[in-house]
Amino acid sequence: MRILHVVGARPQFVKLGPVARAVDAAAQQVPALRQDVVHTGQHYDPSLSGRFFDELGLPRPAIDLGVGSGSHGVQTGRMLAGLEQAMCDLRPSVVVVYGDTNSTLAGALAAAKLGIPVAHVEAGLRSFNRAMPEEINRVATDHVCDLLLAPTDAAMRHLEREGLAARATWVGDVMADAVLLEAGRALQSSDALSRHGLEGRRYALATLHRAESTTAAVLPGLMQALSDCARHFDLVLLPMHPRTEAALRSHCPEWRAPERLKVCAPLGHPDMLRLVQGADAVLTDSGGLQKEAFLLGTPCLTLRTETEWVESVAAGGNVVAGVAPDAIAAALTRLRTQAPPRAALAAQAAGCYGAGQAARRIVAALIGLAREPHQQEAGHG
DSSP states (O other): OEEEEEEOSHHHHHHHHHHHHHHHHHTTTOTTOEEEEEEOOSSOSTTTTHHHHHHTTOOOOSEEOOOOOOOHHHHHHHHHHHHHHHHHHHOOSEEEEETTSHHHHHHHHHHHHTTOOEEEETTTOOOOOTTSHHHHHHHHHHHHOSEEEESSHHHHHHHHHTTOGGGEEEOOOHHHHHHHHHHHHHHHHOOHHHHTTOTTSOEEEEEOOOGGGSSTTTHHHHHHHHHHHGGGSSEEEEEOOHHHHHHHHHHOTTOOOOTTEEEEOOOOHHHHHHHHHHOSEEEESOHHHHHHHHHHTOOEEEOSSOOSOHHHHHTTSEEEOOSSHHHHHHHHHHHHHHOOOHHHHHHHHHHHHTTTOHHHHHHHHHHHHHHSOOOOOTTTO
16 A cells, blocks of 8 residues: 655645654554655755755655746646656555645646546635636646545535535644644754844744736735835845745846845745744745744734635634735734734634644545545556
8 A cells, every 4th residue: 555645845845744754653553554755846946845855854755756847837747747657657556635736736637547546635725716826726636636635624615515525524734733743843943033133023924935926016016015014023034935036036126125124045944933933923925824823823914815724814813915015014003903812823723723633634534545446547557
C-alpha cells in the first residue's frame, strides 16, 4: 500500500509535514504502508522550496519534476506530463493532493486519468471569485477526486451544495496540526525578531504574492497601503516573494520602501511562525498566513476582496479589507480597536480546525480509500 503526495508550493510543504508523520505512525500498525513525495517544482526558488524540506523534516522527494515558472497552461501541462510518468513509475495505491495550486490540479487530473484513487486535502474551500486561478483549481480538483477531506464545516456545506457529499468527510485542518506543533519550536529556535531588529518593537508582518495582487492595476495601490499602514507601527516587515519583486520592477519601478517598511528576502516556516507570534498584526493576501495568524491569536488584515477562511472573520480576528488604500486604512483601524483578545482567538481557531488531530484522520481515510477496489487504466498496472 503506497501513498503518493504531490506537492509544489510552500503551503503544501507545511501541510505535508503532519500527514507524512501520521503515515509513519500508522505504518507501525500497517506494515505494508509506504509513502513517496513528488515535487512538481512549482516553487523552484530555494527560499520557497528546498529549505522547507530541511526545516520541517519532510521526506525527500522521490522525483522532482523541476517544472518552474510559466503561464498557467504551460506550467500545468508540464506538470501533467511529468506526473503521469511519475505515477506510472511509482505505482501508488492512492495519490494525495493539497490545497489549490496548479500542482493540486495537475496531480488530481493525472491520477484520475490513470484510474488511481485520489484524495484532496483542504477540499471544499470556496472564495466564489472565479477570477482567482486558485478558485478554478479548487472546484475542478474537488470534482475529479474520489475522497474530499474537508477542513471546516463551511467546506462540508459547499461540497454538499455541489452534490459531492458522498465523497466528503470532515477531518479538520492539517495546518492547525502543523502550527500547533511547530509554534513552540519556533519560539525556542528562531532568531527572526533579533535578526530583523524587532525585539521590543510594535510591528506588523506583511506578505503579498497572489497573481491578482501583483497586476499593474492593483499592486501600486497595495504598496501605497502598506506604506500608509507603516505609520501605525514601529515597523512593517515585508518578506518579498519573487513574483512580487518582479512585478514591482515592471509596474512600480520608482517605488522605494519608506522608513518604517522593511523589505527582506523570503523566510522559512519557523521564522514566519515566530514573526506571526510576536506581531501586533498580519497584513496579507495569503490564505495560509490568515489561518496561521488565527491559530496563533494574531489579528489579521486580509488584502483581498474575499476569503475562504470565513471562520476567522466570524471570530473577529480577520478583517477583509479589499485592495484600495483608503479601505485598507479604515479596516486597519477597525482591526486594531475591535479584535478580540489573542487567547480567545486562538481558542476559537483550535475549535474550528480540529485541535491538531486532522493528520491522523486524513491517514485513516487514505488507508480506507486504498483498500477499496478500483479499476486502474491499462498500462498503469
